[in-house]
Amino acid sequence: MLDEPKCCPVAGAASAWSMAHLEPHNARDRILVAASTLFCRQGFAATGIDTVIDAANTAKATLYKHFPSKQQLIEAVLDAEGETWRAWFFGRLAKVQAPANERMLAVFGVLQDWFSDPGFYGCPFINAVAEFESSNGAVRKAAEKHKSHLITWLTAQAIEQGLPDPKETTRTFVVLIDGAIVAAQHTRDPSFARTARRLAECHLRDVSRKD
Amino acid sequence: MLDEPKCCPVAGAASAWSMAHLEPHNARDRILVAASTLFCRQGFAATGIDTVIDAANTAKATLYKHFPSKQQLIEAVLDAEGETWRAWFFGRLAKVQAPANERMLAVFGVLQDWFSDPGFYGCPFINAVAEFESSNGAVRKAAEKHKSHLITWLTAQAIEQGLPDPKETTRTFVVLIDGAIVAAQHTRDPSFARTARRLAECHLRDVSRKD
DNA sequence: TAGTGAAAAGACAGGTCTGTCTGTTTTTCC
DNA sequence: GGAAAAACAGACAGACCTGTCTTTTCACTA
Numbered sequence: 153m154l155d156e157p158k159c160c161p162v163a164g165a166a167s168a169w170s171m172a173h174l175e176p177h178n179a180r181d182r183i184l185v186a187a188s189t190l191f192c193r194q195g196f197a198a199t200g201i202d203t204v205i206d207a208a209n210t211a212k213a214t215l216y217k218h219f220p221s222k223q224q225l226i227e228a229v230l231d232a233e234g235e236t237w238r239a240w241f242f243g244r245l246a247k248v249q250a251p252a253n254e255r256m257l258a259v260f261g262v263l264q265d266w267f268s269d270p271g272f273y274g275c276p277f278i279n280a281v282a283e284f285e286s287s288n289g290a291v292r293k294a295a296e297k298h299k300s301h302l303i304t305w306l307t308a309q310a311i312e313q314g315l316p317d318p319k320e321t322t323r324t325f326v327v328l329i330d331g332a333i334v335a336a337q338h339t340r341d342p343s344f345a346r347t348a349r350r351l352a353e354c355h356l357r358d359v360s361r362k363d
Numbered sequence: 364m365l366d367e368p369k370c371c372p373v374a375g376a377a378s379a380w381s382m383a384h385l386e387p388h389n390a391r392d393r394i395l396v397a398a399s400t401l402f403c404r405q406g407f408a409a410t411g412i413d414t415v416i417d418a419a420n421t422a423k424a425t426l427y428k429h430f431p432s433k434q435q436l437i438e439a440v441l442d443a444e445g446e447t448w449r450a451w452f453f454g455r456l457a458k459v460q461a462p463a464n465e466r467m468l469a470v471f472g473v474l475q476d477w478f479s480d481p482g483f484y485g486c487p488f489i490n491a492v493a494e495f496e497s498s499n500g501a502v503r504k505a506a507e508k509h510k511s512h513l514i515t516w517l518t519a520q521a522i523e524q525g526l527p528d529p530k531e532t533t534r535t536f537v538v539l540i541d542g543a544i545v546a547a548q549h550t551r552d553p554s555f556a557r558t559a560r561r562l563a564e565c566h567l568r569d570v571s572r573k574d
Numbered sequence: 575t576a577g578t579g580a581a582a583a584g585a586c587a588g589g590t591c592t593g594t595c596t597g598t599t600t601t602t603c604c
Numbered sequence: 605g606g607a608a609a610a611a612c613a614g615a616c617a618g619a620c621c622t623g624t625c626t627t628t629t630c631a632c633t634a
Contacts, residue, residue, distance in 0.1 A: 331542025
């Protein structure tokens with residue numbers, strides 16, 4: 153999806169972080185949006201192809217023309233959902249006009265907005281890896297790819313700040329981001345983003361002092 | 364399981380954190396152990412009853428006599444796996460002869476041992492909630508119950524240390540523990556436990572200073 | 575030794591799953 | 605307006621799913 157921008161955000165949709173809120177313009181996009189919604193809310197294995205067909209108001213042959221197997225549909229959903237989420241996430245962060253220090257901490261404000269959405273269901277990649285664990289290499293690869301984008305961004309910020317050990321700071325942020333996501337998903341309490349932010353501030357103070 | 368201790372650890376088993384390494388003494392325990400292993404490694408929905416039967420070397424009628432439905436088997440597995448894990452985890456922590464300060468930080472050492480086990484597959488409760496998300500209330504409840512044990516222990520430690528805000532310290536540790544688990548699961552790198560520990564130290568220094 | 579109950583083995587029903595195939599209708603584009 | 609591509613509708617095959625049921629085996633006990 154979105155090779156050419158055939159999907160555009162629904163007017164006034166609050167939840168630009170998810171594909172589920174795009175207005176699909178063709179059968180392929182409709183299938184992707186429906187599959188994404190269902191897979192992420194009911195599980196990948198628990199959602200049947202027929203359910204996707206019904207939700208997408210399409211035909212079986214059409215689905216299998218665009219996505220030759222359910223496995224490939226799952227991969228396409230993760231790919232598209234990841235791209236949508238990252239566009240939203242990094243887009244929000246790019247608007248932060250502040251020193252790298254503050255921009256890095258702004259991550260947790262954006263996360264809190266995500267957690268506060270009533271449709272928040274956790275991170276699709278964390279959920280997918282949790283569901284398939286070791287039994288689906290392609291899903292793990294998709295998750296790795298997604299996380300590598302995050303890591304690249306975080307490391308760049310750490311370097312821009314001139315922190316002594318950018319890699320360790322990145323690892324620190326990864327733990328905090330994953331932890332906040334899971335805690336918020338389980339408790340439905342978005343304020344775990346604040347808890348994570350406080351820890352991040354603590355870490356940044358700590359490593360700056362050592363200079 | 365374990366109403367009376369009919370299961371005992373396999374001699375020399377390194378991985379006492381999981382039911383999968385107990386020596387089952389009757390059909391019911393064999394089913395629980397097999398189901399636990401399969402559910403946690405291939406997913407709950409993706410694992411069929413017949414697969415469990417085969418792995419447990421038992422008969423279908425026997426399984427359905429002890430667990431009237433797959434849903435109830437899932438709940439029993441989570442219950443038993445949680446109890447086994449907590450017995451291992453808190454047992455390890457109880458052996459730590461040190462001030463509450465150190466005992467709380469010792470959590471991350473125990474976690475690292477868990478992550479280092481080749482059979483580590485993440486936290487069964489995080490994985491189960493991820494798989495079913497909102498579509499299975501009983502699973503969410505089981506996860507809540509498990510986490511509440513952890514929270515009780517953490518809060519008690521924070522109070523024993525005389526920390527100014529035990530609840531906030533507990534929330535902090537919850538984020539760090541969840542984050543370390545997920546990061547280690549995805550990367551298969553146990554040292555995320557150390558990263559989390561450093562953050563915890565940072566937090567404890569911070570809240571102690573404010574006294 | 576006869577009886578009792580737990581477990582094994584596996585056939586079976588009824589439903590759902592993925593994926594294929596055959597037509598018909600709609601859209602698109604020249 | 606007419607040809608080509610795309611999408612719709614749905615029957616169908618074959619596998620697999622959960623859950624029930626019957627029959628056989630076996631261990632223990634009165």
